[in-house]
Amino acid sequence: LPKERREIDGEPGAVDTLAYTRREVERLVRRGFAWARGRRKAVVSVDKFNVLVTGRFWREVATEVAEDYPDVTFRSMLADAFAAALVARPTAWDVVVTENTFGDFLSDEAGAFTGSLGMLPSASLGDEGHALYEPVHGSAPDIAGQGIANPIGTILSVAMLFRHTCDRPAVATAIERAVDRALADGFRTPDIYEEGTRRVDTTSMGAAIIARLEGP
Structure with a gap:
């Protein structure tokens, strides 16, 4: 064509x-x-x-x-x-x-409501059970090694993997709740930081989420 x-x-x-x-x-x-x-x-x-x-x-x-x-x-x-x-x-x-085309525009528009594309997971699902899970954002080489990348999109992509490929929805929910708890407790990477919250680096955000992870 x-x-x-x-x-x-x-x-x-x-x-x-x-x-x-x-x-x-x-x-x-x-x-x-x-x-x-x-x-x-x-x-x-x-x-x-x-x-x-x-x-x-x-x-x-x-x-x-x-x-x-x-x-x-x-x-x-x-x-x-x-x-x-x-x-x-x-x-x-x-x-x-x-x-x-419309999906590309609309997904970025919807992503804006979260405050950052760094928050968003994604899944590309095939017909025969094959799938690719990744955060919506790109590799961001301009901030590599600075410790300021938001890991939440990657972590939530893992949750999607457990839900859709591994058929472990309880594990997926546990990961999602850990992310929610970390955000509720005020942890923020620079891309979503606002006054009154706690600014942390990539590693610290990951650690905060892990600390709030409870087994399904």
Whole structure:
């Protein structure tokens, strides 16, 4: 499929192609519904139904899949409308299913509510049980060796590994609660520090979380 820089109508241009198969969309949407059943039982599908052919296709498939999950609340929204709704009511949403470009924008937008991308875990899950867990942020070579990186995104990625690959939800919950306790006790790395909290380095934040870890 075209993805290239080329001449268009006699002047320099570029072309990208957005393409999804039914199998791809259905797999992603079903994964979202499966997660929702273990959470707040609510799914929102985000697309550009009004502009993109792929958006109309995505909505069609998502709506059909939703019929197999009558116990889960479902709605579709346009990407721009959802972006605004996410700012206005950040806690109103649970599981969001969308294509790659919109997901990239929206996940960073949602991440801003935590105060730092250093707080966020992520998982890339394959069809056959293979998965990659990592913090949302990059490697941040500009702060390497300074002891100021936030380890929480990495620690919570481990929690996701226990929940989704190891099928050890109790262990995952124990890790998440330890992080919550450390934050509640005021520990902050520089990226989330504010007056009245305790500024600590990377190692100290990790130690504070470990100290509050209780066995499942």
